[in-house]
Every structure is written in C-alpha cells, then in structure tokens.
Amino acid sequence: MTNTLTPPGRPVGDGAVAVKPDDRLAADKRYKIIEATMRRYGYQGHGLIEALHSAQEAFGYLDDFTLKYITRALRLPPSKVFGVATFYNHFTLKPQGVHTCVVCLGTACYIKGAREVLSAIESGHGVKAGGTTADNQLSLLTARCFGSCALAPVITFDGETIGKVAPQTVAGQIAQRLATSALR
Numbered sequence: 364m365t366n367t368l369t370p371p372g373r374p375v376g377d378g379a380v381a382v383k384p385d386d387r388l389a390a391d392k393r394y395k396i397i398e399a400t401m402r403r404y405g406y407q408g409h410g411l412i413e414a415l416h417s418a419q420e421a422f423g424y425l426d427d428f429t430l431k432y433i434t435r436a437l438r439l440p441p442s443k444v445f446g447v448a449t450f451y452n453h454f455t456l457k458p459q460g461v462h463t464c465v466v467c468l469g470t471a472c473y474i475k476g477a478r479e480v481l482s483a484i485e486s487g488h489g490v491k492a493g494g495t496t497a498d499n500q501l502s503l504l505t506a507r508c509f510g511s512c513a514l515a516p517v518i519t520f521d522g523e524t525i526g527k528v529a530p531q532t533v534a535g536q537i538a539q540r541l542a543t544s545a546l547r
C-alpha cells in the first residue's frame with residue numbers, strides 16, 4: 364500500500380523530522396480506539412459517522428492525518444469523508460490556536476479529577492473549553508479517552524501526552540510549554 368500521509372503541522376522540508384505515518388499509528392493508542400469502531404462496522408462505509416465521532420472523542424478534533432487514515436481504512440473517496448466531516452457542526456477540523464491542549468474527560472480521568480484540571484486551565488489561561496485564547500496561542504479542547512487511562516488524569520499538548528497532571532500545577536505546565544515554544 365502506498366503511504367503518502369504526512370502528519371499535520373510537521374511539513375516535510377522545513378527542517379522538521381517527519382514522523383513516519385505508520386509510526387504515528389503504532390505509537391498513539393487513540394488510533395486503536397478508532398480502529399475498534401471501524402471494525403465493529405466491518406470497515407464498511409456506513410460506519411463513517413461513528414468512526415468520525417470516535418476520532419473526535421479521542422483527539423478533540425479531526426486533523427488531516429486522521430481523516431486520511433479513516434478514508435483509507437473504510438476505502439471511501441476522500442471527498443466523501445471530508446464532506447461529512449465539514450458538514451456537521453459537531454466535528455472540529457482544526458483548532459484555531461497555534462498550540463492545542465486537549466483535556467481527557469473520559470471516565471478514568473474524570474474520576475481522577477479531570478474536571479478540576481479543565482477548570483484550572485480555563486481560569487489560568489483565560490479560555491473556555493472549545494475556545495482559543497485572545498492572543499490565538501492556545502486552543503483548549505476536550506476528548507474522551509486517549510487510551511492512556513493508567514496515567515489519568517491525562518491531557519495532550521500539541522499531541523504530546525502528559526499524564527498524572529494536577530489542577531494546582533497544570534496551568535503552569537502549559538505556560539512553560541508555551542514560553543519554550545515562543546523562544547524557538
């Protein structure tokens with residue numbers, strides 16, 4: 364199978380080392396969750412909406428890489444998958460901010476205080492879940508289960524999984540990452 368996927372935000376040729384698509388699929392457990400949904404529908408096209416829901420819940424939004432992954436797995440025309448993803452308001456294709464933080468609100472994380480973690484980020488960075496800060500630096504999203512429940516409560520920052528976060532320190536952790544990236 365020819366593999367032409369390029370992870371979003373890591374364009375080849377700008378000096379960044381591109382992650383090989385299959386590495387990303389293997390390394391990120393969230394794809395197993397989406398895979399399980401598609402398997403439940405026999406990898407048939409009628410499972411598209413559920414696959415998109417599953418991806419949105421796992422990642423908080425649907426990036427180009429994930430849409431192409433679903434397109435290939437269900438053997439659908441890209442126009443169909445992108446068409447459905449853009450038609451429904453429920454689906455978010457791309458966070459607006461330069462950086463993206465996703466807070467898992469799945470059961471394991473919820474029990475371990477994910478709601479408090481989310482509140483701490485909201486108040487610490489002046490942004491509500493689903494929104495982007497006024498300076499456009501940070502989009503805050505929520506999702507359900509990253510597949511890393513043992514690390515609950517879990518957030519991701521620009522795709523990096525950060526486990527066992529605490530409401531008292533999480534806003535600072537994010538601020539540190541934002542500051543570090545601003546220096547680059």
Ligand code: FES
Nearest residue numbers: 467469472509511
């Ligand atoms: S419930 Fe949060 S990673 Fe599974």
